[in-house]
Amino acid sequence: MSYLSFSDYSALTIDVEDWYHVCGIGQQAVPPHNLWRVVQNVEKIVALLEQNQSKATFFMLGSVAEAIPELAPMIVANGHEIASHGYSHTLLTDLDKHQFLDELQRTEQILIDQTGRRPVGYRAPQWSVSPETPWVDELLAENGYLYDSSRNPLPFVGDASAPRYPYRIDTPNGSLWEIPPLVTKTSIVSLPTGGGWGFRLFPLGLIVATIESYVRDAAPAVLYLHPREVDPDGPRLQLPLFKRFLAYGMRTDATMKLSSLLQRFRSMTLEEMVRTWQPAS
Numbered sequence: 001m002s003y004l005s006f007s008d009y010s011a012l013t014i015d016v017e018d019w020y021h022v023c024g025i026g027q028q029a030v031p032p033h034n035l036w037r038v039v040q041n042v043e044k045i046v047a048l049l050e051q052n053q054s055k056a057t058f059f060m061l062g063s064v065a066e067a068i069p070e071l072a073p074m075i076v077a078n079g080h081e082i083a084s085h086g087y088s089h090t091l092l093t094d095l096d097k098h099q100f101l102d103e104l105q106r107t108e109q110i111l112i113d114q115t116g117r118r119p120v121g122y123r124a125p126q127w128s129v130s131p132e133t134p135w136v137d138e139l140l141a142e143n144g145y146l147y148d149s150s151r152n153p154l155p156f157v158g159d160a161s162a163p164r165y166p167y168r169i170d171t172p173n174g175s176l177w178e179i180p181p182l183v184t185k186t187s188i189v190s191l192p193t194g195g196g197w198g199f200r201l202f203p204l205g206l207i208v209a210t211i212e213s214y215v216r217d218a219a220p221a222v223l224y225l226h227p228r229e230v231d232p233d234g235p236r237l238q239l240p241l242f243k244r245f246l247a248y249g250m251r252t253d254a255t256m257k258l259s260s261l262l263q264r265f266r267s268m269t270l271e272e273m274v275r276t277w278q279p280a281s
């Protein structure tokens with residue numbers, strides 16, 4: 001099979017958590033004042049995808065799926081992929097192997113019960129796979145996962161030396177794909193243009209140019225988004241300034257930028273990507 005064009009290999013991914021899921025400040029099961037915003041924000045994203053004939057992967061937090069049982073079925077009914085973002089949004093470095101497995105299987109069961117689909121993809125909260133968590137890949141492979149998307153090739157939040165393009169990880173229990181998010185490489189440092197504050201802050205032109213550089217390298221461009229980013233008027237936690245910037249940034253709505261990109265590039269699910277993906281040898 002010949003190598004497919006880039007346009008067949010771009011993907012929008014959404015980490016389905018709510019406005020109060022900020023790593024490192026303790027994990028609450030329900031939002032303050034029971035103020036959920038995640039449903040309306042996910043509906044907004046689903047509508048945008050529909051308008052642009054695109055599909056996406058939604059990494060569901062098990063605790064959110066459990067609290068709002070209609071959310072995952074709604075996403076699946078619209079043709080999108082449901083994957084796992086763990087249960088409680090605890091950094092993997094704060095879990096041991098058994099707690100990680102428990103979160104993985106608990107979330108998996110909730111999603112199977114709600115949608116009849118077994119998740120085949122996983123993303124750790126805040127890219128927290130690290131040398132301190134050597135058990136992650138083998139447990140994912142053992143539990144039938146086809147891919148992981150938890151390693152961000154960036155300094156500080158990820159691993160600056162990690163590959164920018166998808167690669168295979170072999171474990172004693174089988175192998176799986178690692179699918180990193182898009183970053184803009186510069187001579188000094190890579191920029192987080194694929195999602196989070198970088199996606200909100202950097203100009204659209206830079207993000208488009210980066211996607212085009214992935215095209216030239218015949219690599220897939222993977223963007224990521226949180227539902228709270230299409231909700232500029234939503235509630236915010238009181239956080240120290242830097243943490244607040246990373247989590248929320250300015251009250252900028254990512255919708256317009258996302259809409260422009262979806263008009264240019266068709267998004268597919270990561271599951272479809274890994275099941276059809278034929279990397280250049």
Ligand SMILES: [Zn+2]
Pocket residue numbers: 015017085089124125126
């Ligand atoms: Zn998250």
